[in-house]
Amino acid sequence: xxFVKQRADDGDHGVDAPRxxxxxxxxxxxxxxxxxxxxxxxxxxxxxxxxxTPGTIDHRRSRRLGHPELWIWYLLAAVTYxxxxxxxxxxxxxxxxxxxxxxxVVIGPALWDWRRRSTRAGK
Amino acid sequence: xxxxxxxxxxYAIQAHLPKKMRGxxxxxxxxxxxxxxxxxSKFWVYGITINGKxxxxxxxxxxxxxxxxxxxxxxxFAAIAFTLAFWLxxxxxxxxxxxxxxxxxxxxTDFNDSVGSMLLFPILTxxxxxxxxxxxxxxxxGKYLDAAAYYSSLGLVMxxxxxxxxxxxxxxxxxxxxxxxxxxxxxxxxxxxxxxxxERGLVALYRATFFYGICRxxxxxxxxxxxxxxxxxxxxxxxxPLDLSWTGPWWITARSLDHVNPWIVLPGTxxxxxxxxWAASKIWEPMGRxxxxxxxxxxx
Numbered sequence: 001x002x003f004v005k006q007r008a009d010d011g012d013h014g015v016d017a018p019r020x021x022x023x024x025x026x027x028x029x030x031x032x033x034x035x036x037x038x039x040x041x042x043x044x045x046x047x048x049x050x051x052x053t054p055g056t057i058d059h060r061r062s063r064r065l066g067h068p069e070l071w072i073w074y075l076l077a078a079v080t081y082x083x084x085x086x087x088x089x090x091x092x093x094x095x096x097x098x099x100x101x102x103x104x105v106v107i108g109p110a111l112w113d114w115r116r117r118s119t120r121a122g123k
Numbered sequence: 124x125x126x127x128x129x130x131x132x133x134y135a136i137q138a139h140l141p142k143k144m145r146g147x148x149x150x151x152x153x154x155x156x157x158x159x160x161x162x163x164s165k166f167w168v169y170g171i172t173i174n175g176k177x178x179x180x181x182x183x184x185x186x187x188x189x190x191x192x193x194x195x196x197x198x199x200f201a202a203i204a205f206t207l208a209f210w211l212x213x214x215x216x217x218x219x220x221x222x223x224x225x226x227x228x229x230x231x232t233d234f235n236d237s238v239g240s241m242l243l244f245p246i247l248t249x250x251x252x253x254x255x256x257x258x259x260x261x262x263x264x265g266k267y268l269d270a271a272a273y274y275s276s277l278g279l280v281m282x283x284x285x286x287x288x289x290x291x292x293x294x295x296x297x298x299x300x301x302x303x304x305x306x307x308x309x310x311x312x313x314x315x316x317x318x319x320x321x322e323r324g325l326v327a328l329y330r331a332t333f334f335y336g337i338c339r340x341x342x343x344x345x346x347x348x349x350x351x352x353x354x355x356x357x358x359x360x361x362x363x364p365l366d367l368s369w370t371g372p373w374w375i376t377a378r379s380l381d382h383v384n385p386w387i388v389l390p391g392t393x394x395x396x397x398x399x400x401w402a403a404s405k406i407w408e409p410m411g412r413x414x415x416x417x418x419x420x421x422x423x
Contacts, residue, residue, distance in 0.1 A: 058321050081338050086342050092342055105327040
């Protein structure tokens with residue numbers, strides 16, 4: 001009970017300690033904690049990457065994309081979605097739109113990497 | 124009604140949270156709050172056609188925004204009632220406040236079209252409408268005519284305005300913002316999603332509503348002005364005519380309901396928006412303390 005009172009007295013928060021700490025610390029620390037959070041839940045035991053730098057591996061051991069490459073995938077998603085949607089308007093839908101982007105950005109680079117690896121292995 | 128404005132305002136809220144709430148308000152709460160009003164009411168506005176028979180509302184604007192009808196879904200009363208229900212159920216401050224802000228934004232943004240929303244329901248069932256553009260959802264025209272009218276009127280300007288608001292706060296779309304402000308506010312949900320999606324997928328999920336909004340503006344505008352071949356007043360045209368006049372476009376009859384004097388709508392709505400932000404800010408700390416007590420008592 002004393003604990004409850006003490007938490008209540010500090011005005012804000014007391015909501016849950018880890019979240020409170022994330023908000024209080026600097027951005028870099030919050031960023032590292034986000035990584036740790038995702039990593040722990042995904043069950044991955046690898047070393048923590050340095051602040052989500054492009055080129056490193058994320059919590060699911062997927063490659064982080066650099067800005068230019070990411071832009072290309074987002075642009076591809078937009079062009080294909082708008083291009084098809086204009087002629088098949090049922091695609092302009094709150095469900096299909098977001099799924100389209102996620103599918104292109106997740107599956108596209110994975111397929112691209114797989115193709116590059118198999119081409120290299122073929123040589 | 125507003126189209127992509129509802130997608131963009133989710134990020135505008137994220138970018139303009141009071142300082143003490145930054146990094147602590149659930150993005151999913153804001154998104155769901157903004158999504159629920161139309162989710163509950165719009166399915167019957169356009170209706171569905173099965174084997175040539177149309178099922179849907181005979182007076183779509185009355186159903187969507189009026190009373191009797193589902194108009195109560197676009198009110199501050201519903202925003203408060205749903206928020207209260209979520210709060211009593213889960214005692215999750217991050218989600219409840221996010222939901223309240225998202226829902227309020229949706230209800231208030233819809234005051235722009237010719238039908239408006241019943242902002243003071245249930246005290247007053249009269250609509251608050253600025254009549255900026257024509258509400259064009261009809262049982263005959265369906266979604267396509269509605270889209271064509273919206274993107275031929277000041278509705279297009281409204282969408283572009285909200286896009287500009289988000290682009291002026293472009294940092295809200297960055298991976299860094301997602302990592303430092305969005306994930307900490309919703310740790311369990313993002314961690315759960317992280318079991319299936321890589322980081323680039325999670326960030327794409329966060330940005331997906333913005334992406335959908337932009338694609339909607341470009342896609343529907345392109346279709347309405349460059350691809351559609353409508354017949355208006357007996358003349359076949361190449362694209363729907365653009366008309367940026369008040370309560371335009373001229374080629375469709377603006378639907379309307381009994382409404383208050385338009386001159387009091389803008390100041391009244393801004394006051395209501397301010398009141399909701401002020402109230403959210405005032406109840407923030409007490410809700411935090413209540414959540415802490417609930418967490419300890421129930422061991423969550």
